[in-house]
Amino acid sequence: MPAPSNFVRDIIVEDVRTKKFGDAAIQTRFPPEPNGYLHIGHAKAICLDFGLADEFGGKTNLRFDDTNPEKEEQEYVDSIMEGVRWLGFEWDGLYYASDYFDQLYQWAIKLIKDAKAYVDDLSADEIRKHRGTLTEPGKDSPFRNRSVEENLDLFERMRKGEFPDGSRVLRAKIDMASPNLNMRDPVMYRILHAEHHRTGDKWCIYPMYDYAHGQSDSIERVTHSMCTLEFEDHRPLYNWFIQQLGIFPSQQIEFDRLSLTYTLLSKRKLLKLVQEKLVSGWDDPRMPTLSGIRRRGYTPEAIRNFVGAIGVSKTNGTLELAMLEHFVREDLNKRAPRVMAVLRPLKVVIDNYPDGQVEEVEAVNNPEDESAGRRNVPFSKVLYIEQDDFREDPPKQYYRLSPGREVRLRYGYFITAKSVVKNDAGEIVEVHCTYDPATRGGNSPDGRKVKSTIHWVSAAHAVDAEVRVYDRMFTKEDPNHVEEGQEFTANLNPQSLEVISEAKVEPSLAAASAGSRFQFERLGYFCVDPDSKPGQPVFNRTVALKDAWARIEKRAGS
């Protein structure tokens, strides 16, 4: 597959050509903050960071941006590493911004000595007031012109823990009148008497993102530091620190974040769904997290193909969920074995089929892959078919079973519906049919055709299964679009999960292991959930098959 061109790649090509970084190899990094689980949006960044470095013979580090001890946890570190590997990437160096706390501290002292940084005693509130607004310049802090000696002393004492949280900060001395608010003396260090997941209680001052990120890149000699668009305004500051310090000139390049319809990719909001138990956890198959879509049955290959196809640019847009689903179907179509499963069973009795007879019919495991082989499926007098596959009063263009109509049971026989049995509520509970013994395997010797083929399972041999049918998580294309006074949870789709506890699946599925994926013929792709117990499989619907009949019905209905 040819590498898709994009503007980031173009920059690298040019930098290699002009030897912007001498003979050094391309170095990138993927820098997650360990405060949540990775999601499909991160997959785009991961593929870009690792993919580009790989293409140019460079390397990629995994670096945890762990500068805020109050939000970060080891659990997230572990899940992030697992996610990157699941996607199929292996990092060169494994680092943490906290590895650089000593160096960062030394550099801060250098900036103080160069009169480029100062300790400010203003409160957070006062700093905000001094910052000015979008249209008005800020005002200098009264502490802006302290002597180098006093700054050094105060900063040292901040580090030693002599001051309470929030009482002082270290700020870069840049320009309070800059039209770029990031340049109005940004905070470099804040006092936080908090236990850090890696450095414990060694520090009570922690660097801010802007002071830590670029320097971390520089230490690792990152040549191309990709991040999302909202950091464009930070680039001047990123460059300013590197320049003042005279260190390796990493360059920041911003690209557009991934957005998907009917999907939320905000760690804060995903965390809320988890904390308020609106989902079963970070790996709920409805979640756009890597662990969620993995449990749902998505493959890493499908994700990578998707990311490769959507491109990288600086345009803020939203992709249709259908695009993602296409790549999942495309991948699963090639690799998922076909099986027969009936989600909503309707009993079919073949009146002229011998009582007690069982035949083994041969079924193809994957028409897209001859090497997947064949299997035998038991056939008998009493079967289950899908409720949707029988209509007492069939509408136009409905080709499936209905009174007097002949259809093919996949790999079985032609059957013709003769009568129905209803319960007291008037619902059809049983369909009686006859079969043509000459059509075994699904072909008639006289060459007559049927318009439809339906799937089935033998009632006596069927395995009971739970099937979790997932739908989009939100009802609105943009889940953030809410009425006044509402929040995004109001857009949660109440039908995003339907649990079907009495599905019937063919016997070969009894021992399917967690994580294995199948196509349930005519229905969709399904993945065995870890909740499965021996003899009681649980399946998650990954994605439905494209459904032409559903489209016809929808068009007729609307």
Added chain:
RNA sequence: UGGGCCGUCGACUAAUGGUAGGUCAAGUGCCUUUGGAGCACUUUGUCUAGGUUCGAAUCCUAGCGGCCCAGCCA
């Protein structure tokens, strides 16, 4: 209203002064023991107005529209 960025089919993305192309979606037909898959075909696009040029999606100017920024979050 200051600054930064961005406007190409319905969606995403190419074309880097020289034929506006690809993928998804939608539609039509073929094929089919999955109304699946596959194959073929089709529809729809350069935000607007000026300018430079033999030639502009591309360069310039001015509008218009969208996104981001006033955390001691990242």
